[in-house]
Amino acid sequence: EAGVTQSPTHLIKTRGQQATLRCSPISGHTSVYWYQQALGLGLQFLLWYDEGEERNRGNFPPRFSGRQFPNYSSELNVNALELEDSALYLCASSLEGRGSSPLHFGNGTRLTVT
């Protein structure tokens, strides 16, 4: 069974540009979560999608947005990039979006903003 896949692995952008990160969940998983992990910091919750809808978002500005497609894959968009957006972005999926289902993470996309 394929795990959670994220693309690209690395992404280099300049300040002010837009970045698009992609995630494919494990087959059968309907919930997708996005986390930001900045250097030396823990996991900061960004967004949760379930059945195509945004269910919850963390304490991030509106320039962080995303969507979930009918096949449950997801896209994270970061507009007007700032230097502090440089981080590892982790996508995770779970079976039903319930707290009892563990999150399964992808390898992440490392975003560097110069």
Place this chain on the structure above:
Amino acid sequence: AQKVTQAQTEISVVEKEDVTLDCVYETRDTTYYLFWYKQPPSGELVFLIRRNSFDEQNEISGRYSWNFQKSTSSFNFTITASQVVDSAVYFCALSEARNGNQFYFGTGTSLTVIP
């Protein structure tokens, strides 16, 4: 307030030593779930274990064991006879039944096993 506290930021042990990673959580729910994840240098978080609040039995899986104590709100993780491959950042996490979409992660403990 932090829902999950991992007070140990970094730990170094010599290979074959035992090591315990501490996790203290805070919740008012009677139904909740606790998790441990391992993040090796490659970056991917690997799910290790889940416990629900109604099951206080300790669990052992090979060299790994987990001690869940509701009385002290702790869910500690012990690695016996540590190996270099155990070097990673370990995260403890909590999810609450009433707010099932929200996972709270601790800040992680970086474990280095010295050969």
